Amino acid sequence: MKKILAATLLLGGAALASSSLLVNGAGATFPFPLYSKWFDAYNKLRPEISFNYQSIGSGGGIQQFTAGTVDFGATDAPMSAAGLAKAPDAVHVPTVLGAVVIIYNAPVEGLKLTPEALAGVFLGKIAKWNDPAVAKVNPGVALPNTAIAVAHRSDGSGTTAIFTDYLAKVSPEWKEKVGAGKSVKWPVGLGGKGNEGVTGLVKQTPGAIGYVELAYANQNKLSMASLRNRDGAFVAPSLESTSEAAAGVEMPADYRVSITDAKGKGAWPIASFTYLLVHRDAKDAAKGDAILKFLWWAVHDGQALAAPLDYAPLPKAVVAKVERTIQGLTVQGKTVPVASAR
DSSP states (O other): OHHHHHHHHHHHHHHHTTOSEEEEEEEOSTTHHHHHHHHHHHHHHOTTEEEEEEEOOHHHHHHHHHHTSSSEEEESSOOOHHHHHHSTTEEEEEEEEEEEEEEEOSSOSSOEEOHHHHHHHHHTSOOBTTOHHHHTTSTTOOOOSOBOEEEEEOSOOHHHHHHHHHHHHHOHHHHHHTOOSSSOOOSSOEEESHHHHHHHHHHHSTTEEEEEEHHHHHHTTOEEOEEEOTTSOEEOOOHHHHHHHTTTOOOOTTOOOOOTTOOSTTOOSSEEEEEEEEESEESSHHHHHHHHHHHHHHTTGGGGGTGGGTOBOOOHHHHHHHHHHHHHOEETTEEOOGGGGO
């Protein structure tokens, strides 16, 4: 985590040497690999602007945005009504879709899990890899008679909010005993900071299981479980199954929507939009102009960079809606001709 933050700050600092404007942001680790790519690519297009993004988790991003210590925030979990009351000018702008996946470190090929078994593992009720609830849906697979070590996030996390939102939908016991949110009281397991921290825990701990964003799993070549979705099909996480989770979504005006446990035979059940948080009316003219033009670029040209990093681009209908939202944002009360930024 420290290395990633240092790299982020170095990117901003290096760009600042040849730039006249530095825009500061903080928040979700979930989209960090893509945002790093975006900020670097945009700086090449507009060298006079650089972005310094701190990958500190969605909870930290919301806090810093609300406090006004950053120019924009980033979160995977939409802000709550209580949170919006503290930051009434906050606007959620969806950027891409991502998948939260189940990673594991065990000598098992093609692991399948039911929603009930997954909840049982994270509740601490299923403690061994060869538990009957796991063996039942993995016939012919040699499951080891060894302990499962649960890894979870230790920080306020949008990835956790997505994961626990899913578990609360599929497990009444989880909903009653643990609930959903960016931070929960975990029944069992060890905590790691950021998607990076959980990835590291699982890689280093034999028998471990955890949850991270798809990009982190693929980049670290970690095994991923298939999950039985709402339609009863076992589905592996992929860009296609992530996109299908959003296929039937009715996007509300404020974009605050959950797409976990989505309908669709091929839908990955733990998917989500991820968001940038911006001000409805920016007070700083230069930074406000830069942010709006960057947003326009991100939801258009920037989408081409999503798939290579394991994020699903926004559906066309959502892009059209986001265009109207960006065009409705203002800087010191005035609209900005954002389309010219492409």
